[in-house]
Amino acid sequence: MSELLRVEGLTAGYGAAPVLHEVDLSVPAGTIAAVLGANGAGKTTLLRTLSGLVRPSAGRVLLDGRPLTGVPVEKLVHLGMAHVPEGRGVVAELTVEENLRLGGLWRRDRADANKALAEVYELFEPLAKRRRSAGHQLSGGERQMLALGRALVARPRLLLLDEPSLGLAPKVTAQIMALLKQLRDRTGLTVLLVEQNVRSALSVADTGVVLALGRVVAATGADRLRDDEELRHAYLGF
Amino acid sequence: MDRFVFLTFDGLSKGAVLAAFALALVLIWRAARIVNFAQGAMAVAAAYAAYTVTTATGSYWLGLLAALVGGLLLGALVERAVMRFVDHRSPLAEVIVALGLVLVVQAALGMVYGNEFRAAAAPFSRTALEVGGVPLLSRYDLFVFGAVLLVLLGLALLFTRTGVGLRMRAAAFAPEVSRLLGVNVGGMLTLGWALASAVGALAAMLVLPTELGLHPHAMDLVFVSAFTAAVVGGLDSPPGAVVGGLSVGLILSYVSGYLGSDVTPMAVLALLLVVLLVRPGGLFAATVARQA
Ligand SMILES: Nc1ncnc2c1ncn2[C@@H]1O[C@H](COP(=O)(O)OP(=O)(O)OP(=O)(O)O)[C@@H](O)[C@H]1O
Ligand SMILES: [Mg+2]
Numbered sequence: 001m002s003e004l005l006r007v008e009g010l011t012a013g014y015g016a017a018p019v020l021h022e023v024d025l026s027v028p029a030g031t032i033a034a035v036l037g038a039n040g041a042g043k044t045t046l047l048r049t050l051s052g053l054v055r056p057s058a059g060r061v062l063l064d065g066r067p068l069t070g071v072p073v074e075k076l077v078h079l080g081m082a083h084v085p086e087g088r089g090v091v092a093e094l095t096v097e098e099n100l101r102l103g104g105l106w107r108r109d110r111a112d113a114n115k116a117l118a119e120v121y122e123l124f125e126p127l128a129k130r131r132r133s134a135g136h137q138l139s140g141g142e143r144q145m146l147a148l149g150r151a152l153v154a155r156p157r158l159l160l161l162d163e164p165s166l167g168l169a170p171k172v173t174a175q176i177m178a179l180l181k182q183l184r185d186r187t188g189l190t191v192l193l194v195e196q197n198v199r200s201a202l203s204v205a206d207t208g209v210v211l212a213l214g215r216v217v218a219a220t221g222a223d224r225l226r227d228d229e230e231l232r233h234a235y236l237g238f
Numbered sequence: 239m240d241r242f243v244f245l246t247f248d249g250l251s252k253g254a255v256l257a258a259f260a261l262a263l264v265l266i267w268r269a270a271r272i273v274n275f276a277q278g279a280m281a282v283a284a285a286y287a288a289y290t291v292t293t294a295t296g297s298y299w300l301g302l303l304a305a306l307v308g309g310l311l312l313g314a315l316v317e318r319a320v321m322r323f324v325d326h327r328s329p330l331a332e333v334i335v336a337l338g339l340v341l342v343v344q345a346a347l348g349m350v351y352g353n354e355f356r357a358a359a360a361p362f363s364r365t366a367l368e369v370g371g372v373p374l375l376s377r378y379d380l381f382v383f384g385a386v387l388l389v390l391l392g393l394a395l396l397f398t399r400t401g402v403g404l405r406m407r408a409a410a411f412a413p414e415v416s417r418l419l420g421v422n423v424g425g426m427l428t429l430g431w432a433l434a435s436a437v438g439a440l441a442a443m444l445v446l447p448t449e450l451g452l453h454p455h456a457m458d459l460v461f462v463s464a465f466t467a468a469v470v471g472g473l474d475s476p477p478g479a480v481v482g483g484l485s486v487g488l489i490l491s492y493v494s495g496y497l498g499s500d501v502t503p504m505a506v507l508a509l510l511l512v513v514l515l516v517r518p519g520g521l522f523a524a525t526v527a528r529q530a
Binding site: 085091092094101105106150 | 401404405407408411412414415416417418419420421422423
């Protein structure tokens with residue numbers, strides 16, 4: 001399997017002291033990688049550094065072998081990277097339809113952008129019923145659908161998801177995990193999935209990466225993290 | 239009664255221009271959360287560009303075009319070269335920089351064109367057409383209404399019907415998320431400033447022929463009225479700017495009609511004071527809401 005995302009010696013933070021320390025990562029194309037770790041471990045910082053919102057002080061990120069150093073944030077979506085930020089980032093003042101359209105505005109292929117939009121409405125029926133509702137009128141679950149759908153309108157190759165299960169009922173979380181699996185199997189989507197909900201993340205992930213205090217302390221197959229009690233105890237605390 | 243009718247129509251046509259100018263303030267407020275206190279000086283600069291072109295070519299319309307294009311460019315330049323580098327966490331810094339810009343622009347205009355009034359041409363007759371013996375509206379007033387209406391419609395279409403408009407709104411509401419979705423947020427900000435400045439230039443072109451003419455300080459008082467109008471309208475809403483503009487225009491027309499035009503400048507300031515007192519923090523209320 002070819003490698004889609006590669007991270008080498010990534011060190012990054014917000015002030016003088018770095019939050020991430022020399023993080024290495026490799027995510028093969030068409031797989032789901034779970035990024036796990038306690039609160040404050042640096043998971044969000046990792047995703048934000050991957051998409052250029054935080055500038056690394058050392059190391060680099062390669063997408064499909066191409067270094068992303070110096071690529072502006074707004075160009076990454078052109079390279080196939082989509083980032084659903086922590087808290088989802090639904091634009092509260094815009095309608096559901098406008099939020100979704102925004103996800104595909106950069107695309108030259110207008111016909112396919114419209115097709116992708118229609119597919120999102122098929123995938124998330126509650127959104128189709130609320131096209132004209134403003135973002136702030138949606139429930140938490142609907143917002144998550146909107147954020148995810150908006151990322152999918154871009155037809156990304158790599159999807160960065162920051163805690164999609166946050167505040168959602170277990171049933172909705174399970175649906176989202178099932179959807180990720182389905183997208184991986186059908187379209188070859190690659191996902192970097194940050195989750196607090198370790199069990200549900202590992203239920204769909206192919207590989208797992210555990211962060212502690214900004215360092216990678218374990219990177220292995222998801223099944224090992226799931227089944228190896230010692231590993232689980234040591235790093236995931238259950 | 240005739241006088242009242244006359245003053246009402248006069249106020250509405252004054253108000254239409256104020257509405258356009260207030261709209262320019264609202265555009266920048268929406269894009270950047272800044273009250274552009276340099277809007278008046280920038281608009282005068284664009285009007286001087288029109289004056290130069292009209293003097294050289296003899297055509298009002300080429301001059302108008304020059305003012306609009308000049309306004310666009312000046313707005314983009316001010317954002318790129320100045321405002322981009324101001325610390326946006328401090329509203330005071332932005333106000334001070336804008337006021338500094340006013341001084342620089344006005345001094346530069348004074349140096350190039352001199353500090354005397356120059357006639358501003360009107361493309362249509364300003365003689366009011368009489369209806370039943372009461373002078374109501376001139377052809378020029380109709381031109382002003384038409385132009386402001388066109389701008390309103392154009393902006394409404396831009397923001398609700400086009401991809402660029404959607405990008406501009408998204409960039410203003412949620413800059414970071416917009417970048418993740420491929421929106422060039424910096425570019426949208428520049429575009430917002432350019433558009434606002436062009437609308438401001440148009441407002442100056444419309445109002446100057448009805449005032450004393452062209453002068454580096456010609457828009458000072460108009461700016462205060464338009465600012466009042468924008469605050470009345472809530473700063474955030476284009477329809478609010480229009481309602482605010484028309485209201486302020488009417489009030490000023492009645493004041494100058496019944497109390498004398500000497501009182502008008504004071505009335506404008508008094509009105510602004512009242513609005514700011516009645517809507518305490520109304521100016522920055524939206525900022526607070528957004529940060530929450
Ligand atoms: N904007 C910021 N400025 C300064 N420090 C920050 C900022 N954001 C996060 N940090 C710090 O960086 C560290 C890692 O934060 P991060 O948000 O990446 O953790 P996380 O693993 O996503 O946690 P959570 O599970 O709670 O979302 C924390 O110590 C946090 O205090
Ligand atoms: Mg986080």
